[in-house]
Amino acid sequence: MTNDQLITKLKAIIAPYVQDEAAFATLNETTDFVKDLKINSANLVDIILDIEDEFDIRLENEDMEKMLDVKAAIDIINTKLAS
């Protein structure tokens, strides 16, 4: 899967939780879930669970810890898919 394909899937997962649509429209690797998209921290766990379901992977505590922006999410998903 290319990063572009991955970002497309990720955007669909994130969309329901976004509170800043302008930042979402310009989403890129540096976009921060909380600072930029204003996603409530209570919903970060939903994004993590949605990612697990979509890619059929399981994220550990150490993975979750870094899950704050698009780049970290892509890195973690790629690592899990490769293992």
Added chain:
Amino acid sequence: MIGNDIVDLKEAKLKSNWQRPRFLEKLFTQKEQQFIYNSDNAFLMVWRLWSIKEAAYKLYTQLNPSRFYNPKQFECDMNSLDYIVRYKDFQCFVKTKISTQYILSEARLVSCEMISDCIEIPNNFSKIQSSIMTSYVLNAISNAFSITKEQLKIVKSEFGIPQIYQNSKKINISISISHHGNYGAYAICDLVSSSAVERSLI
């Protein structure tokens, strides 16, 4: 130092589903899951524990500037009065207030007085909510510390931690702001002396 967190119960019901598979395991330790399963109202216990962990995390990151997402490692334990939250060698005390509309948690390192309040705010754009809360916080500081509001400013650090500036100088007041759904909350504490502080919500 202080940390706070508010959960709007209506918003939590609408925007989150604590019963979805693996949700509890991701956020809560075995012991906390037992608190939840043994409680009369599991929904309330889930969001109570969540807000306690968030308040503790916000206090921790004031002391150790950083950002991460690891709610499970902030373990809650109950003594007779407060919740005690532990993360590595960090420990703090958290009090919660539960109304029919919201749960408010406030974390302290030691018993200290604070100014805090919870306000009903419009549930719309996060940016508007933030500016409303900023105005409330600056008013409260202005009143409590006799500083004109125009001299005060909230500046967020690179880790998103709010700090108070008077003119262009950082001052020794710790603040924490939280908003969720229709509610916003703030907590303010004077790091030099807590004597200027008159009231505490909890």
